[in-house]
Amino acid sequence: MGSHAYTPPRARGPWWTSLYVQVLAAIAVGALIGHFWPQTGVALKPLGDAFIKLVKMVIAPVIFLTIVTGIAGMRDIGEVGRVVLKALGYFLVVSTFALIVGLVVANIVQPGTGLNIDPASLDAGAVATYAEKAHDTTVVGFLLNVIPNTPASAFAEGEILQVLFFSVVFGLALALVGDRGQPLLDVLNATSAAFFRLVGILMRAAPVGAFGAFAFTIGKYGVGAIANLALLVGTFYVTAALFVVVVLGLIALANGFSIFKLLRYLREELLLVLGTSSSEAALPSLINKMERAGASKSVVGLVVPTGYSFNLDGTNIYMTLAALFIAQALNIHLSWEEQALLLGVAMLSSKGAAGVTGSGFITLAATLSVVPSVPVAGMALILGVDRFMSECRSITNFIGNAVATLVVARWEGELDRERLDAALNGRLPTDPEPLADDPSVTPETA
Template sequence: MSSTTKKPLYKDLTFQVLAAMLLGIAFGFIAPEVAASFKILGDIFLKLIKTAVAPLVFFTVVHGIASAGDIKRVGKVGWRALVYFEVLSTAALALGLLWGNLIGIGSGMHGAHASSAASAAASAAVAKGHAPTSTMDFIYNIFPDNFVGAFAGGQLLQVLVIAVLFGFALLALKHERRQVIEDGLNRVSECFFEFINLIMKFAPLGAFGSVAYAVGSNGSAVLMSLANLVLMFYVAIAFFLFVILGTVCRLSGFSFWRFLKYIKDEIFIVLGTASSESALPRLLQKLERLGCSKQSVGLVLPTGYAFNLDGTSIYMSMCVLFIANAYGVPLGWEQQLGILAIMLVTSKGAAAVSGGSFVVFAATVTAIGVLPIEGLALLFGVYRFMSMAMAACNTIGNSVATVVVAKWSGEFTEQTAREEYARVLGRPAGAAL
């Protein structure tokens, strides 16, 4: 047995986060007004995490490209990853539309009105401020006009573009010069990981504050009024994870259940903070220890956080149908397929931070032009509870994608994975993956 399994339960991060979430739920119901003010704990934790995410993405992508040694090796991993992302994202969007149509999501709420005029106005303002005008504008905005501005604004897509170009520029240097720069970037990256490890000690506080605020500010009345949407969304997420991703894992030669056990700490952190970014730094290290090559982890995982948001895709497609049905707006299959095409583009711009998916969804509703903006306020009350499952699905989906693409590309060492499972899960070193 490893020393990790022998430490007291109260020192385990998973236990701490889970306990903090349960305390936050109880506190939210007992003292809702006071609990709502604890939102600041979750906000501070996410802000601290966000300070390191963009630099970490930059360093890992650059190092992933540089460690590949040649452009052909980068391309081998890169094109497989992009094909995988597009197929899985489309499957997630289609699942949301099919499930929403099958159960008639929101159809029992004809003539719904926004619960708060202020919320509706705020949602409309958010949508207007972030509405994509066209696919070409979206593509244009991926490319930064300022190196530092992309990092300062937390623009993950722009940071990825900079990192890819910088990585290829590094490959163009002679080996001796490149080695010096790589060593420097490696040392700075290690420092950022230690910075993140220090911040993660505050994860239970962040989870407590976030959950207490969600329960305290919404109350049971709002939760009950939209309970069907939340429940059906969780069913769709579960189906995607255990049926679709489970099948992908089986076809790729490893167990989805064992993999979930391996990354359970990160999943609970994401559930507590409702942000998939909160687990990114730890996953970058963990997946490399599992046997994925440094270049595959550095390329696939950060890129997936921009291009492979499966939970966000399911959320967007189901909620579009919910608003349409709640307000009695008929959407034919042709319109739904057109909306799916729009969401294939807009979902790629969804920020991985908490709340980013709602911003993108609001922008998508505006871009569609046939749905009432007031419907956004109807959904905002339960967004927090849906975002927990959404962020967890995004995180699991990208973690699975990294292993699958690494295996497809010959960048995965199975013996290393068996030894890591033996160390962390207590399994025999020769057991199947």
């Protein structure tokens, strides 16, 4: 890939105009309101819901436009299959390792030991809805659901995998049409630029969304809800942090970039995920940031949406850690054979329930329903703190997908190292330079 000359960043505006600072302040204020005026905090929930709906509104079109324009611009159509296979291989290895990490930590720390909960005292009705959803979700049903009934239904229902499937097929068809498809490709490129500009506009509302969502979380569940299960929540956060720093850090190092610089580059998105407890809220922005960091549009378009369903590192750590916590709290001893079964089932269920709302809790229910030693009703023990762990799951999943995108792009020779170095070291041009003002600019077009 060709080299690019970078101009020094222009002077930034006052510190309070930074989206990072605004979202951080919004989370802090939201936490205070939720703690001291919980009823008001709960009442602010629509602000967070509205922002997430605004972002979800553009997710399907952004994925479609990114994938179609990326694939149609490829010279080697075989690259599509190659990228997908490499991405899925990476997801399988790393996500399986995440499951093992959760299992090992649970055995070492044993966060549930000593609680001595009587299984008869559990409220099975509290988790009945999740258990029902888990029962309805099978691997075969999941695979069939990847194919939309119609292209319009995929967009209308906002199913990421369905949009991904149709986008890949349509992108291949447009590429095979050749020169006759160029006028349509030009239109889609122009539409893509408009949608990314729209994403930039919507992100201005991120502080409001983070404020409302975090105020609701603290107001409804309260920091005190963590006290009884502090060891579980603390163990999960520390394990996820170590996974990011050590495992993903080593993967990043082996591929020529620093995990800490990547976290700094994505700091606005990470705070947004923390505030809204949803990694989807930052999906369009992640696509933009990965392209700006030098990964080709085609690789970004294929890896990021697929990773949101198949590369759930944080969810996988949570699943095995939470399952063993429940067993320990109920004084149920699981043999190594039963733990191996738990691991195997978790590998399948984490894919079968991918993309489902509240997938972390649902996949846990699906796993426990197949392992008879641990009652599904035991999930009622962690229901009160699941929201707090959901934030950590989402952040870890988000970071894992950012790393995966850069790694697969490097494997494909589709990563502009000069652009990546400039992005991670804060040397990309800022407004009103084209790279920042027009996120549709990619390594191929800059």
